[in-house]
Amino acid sequence: MTSAPRATSRDALSVAITVGTYGVAFGAAGIAAGFSVLQTCLFSLLTFTGASQFAAVGVMAAGGGAASAVAAATMLGTRNALYGLQMAPLVRVKGLRRVAAAHLTIDESTGVALAQTPRGTHAMRRGFWLTGLGVYLFWNLFTLLGALGAKALGSPASWGLDAAVPAAFLGLLWPRLTTTYLRVVAASSMVFALLVTPWLPAGLPIIASALVAVVCGWRER
Amino acid sequence: MSTSTAWIVLGATSVLCFGVKLLGYYIPEGWLAHPRLQRVNALVPISLLSALVVAEGLVVKTHVVLDHRLAGLAVALAALFAKAPFPVVVASAAITSALVYHLH
Known part of the structure; x- marks a missing residue:
C-alpha cells in the first residue's frame, strides 16, 4: 500500500x-x-x-x-x-x-x-x-x-x-454537466446568448446569460 | 484592441479575480450560506461558459455566423462524447477548423 x-x-x-x-x-x-x-x-x-x-x-x-x-x-x-x-x-x-x-x-x-x-x-x-x-x-x-x-x-x-x-x-x-437539469441550463444559456446577440453590443450577451443562472437558481427545485 | 485597453483588461481582471479569492478568506462563514445565493452561484459558471461557447464559435461582432469554427466545434463535441482528454478536444477542433478554412 x-x-x-x-x-x-x-x-x-x-x-x-x-x-x-x-x-x-x-x-x-x-x-x-x-x-x-x-x-x-x-x-x-x-x-x-x-x-x-x-x-x-x-x-x-x-x-x-x-x-x-x-x-x-x-x-x-x-x-x-x-x-x-x-x-x-x-x-x-x-x-x-x-x-x-x-x-x-x-x-x-x-x-x-x-x-x-x-x-x-x-x-x-x-x-x-x-x-x-x-x-x-x-x-x-x-x-x-x-x-x-x-x-x-x-x-x-x-x-x-x-x-x-x-x-x-x-x-x-x-x-x-453532471445532471440533465444542468444540461438544460447550459442549452438554455446558449440559446439565450444567441437570441440576444443581434440586440446587444458584442460581449454583453455573455454577461446577460448569467440571468439564466439567476432565474434557474432562484427557486428550489 | 489598443495596447492600453489590453493593459486595463489585464490589470482589472487580475485585481478583481484576486480580490474575490481573498474575500473568501475574510468574510464570515454565514454570509454566503444563503441557499438561493449558493444555487445561483453554482449555475453562473455553467451559464457563462455556455454563452462563451456560442459567442466565440458562432458569432462575429453582433451577428450569428456559421463558418469554419462550427466544424471545429462539432468535432470538439464528438471528441468530448468519446471521452477524449482536453488537449485532444482543443487540438482536433483547431485542426478541423483550419482545414475547412483553407479548403473553403
Missing part, C-alpha cells in the same frame, strides 16, 4: 500536470485575441484562474468592450470566494501566506484538498498546497509555450485558433 502522504502527492502532481497543459490553449487564445506574449503570461501569473482568463481574452476576441471582459471574468471568479470559505479554516494561515493561499485557491486545489478528506486534515492541507503550487508552475510554463507557439504561427484562423477557443470553453463546461 502506498503511504498516505505519497498518495496525496501523486494526486496533486497528476492534477497539476494535466491541468497545467491546458495553459497551452490559454496562451494561444491570448495571442489570438490580440494580447502580447508578456500580457498573456501576466494573466496566468496574476489572475491565475483558468475560466476567468479564457473569458477575459475571449470577450476581447469577440470584439467586446473592456468592461464586459472584466465583468465576465470576475463573475466566473466568484466561485473561488466560496472555495476560500471552505479552505480558510483548513489552511489556517495569516499575513503573506494567507495571500498566497488565496491566490492558489482554484477549482483544482480545492478539489484535491476535499478529496483527501478520508486521509485527514494534514493530507487535505498538503493536497491544497501541492496542487495549487503545481498547477501554478505548469499553468504558467505552458501559457508561455502556447503564447510563443501562437505568435510563431501567425494568423489565428489559418491555424484554427479561432475554433480552439470555443472548443476550450466547451471542454471546461463539459465535466460540469
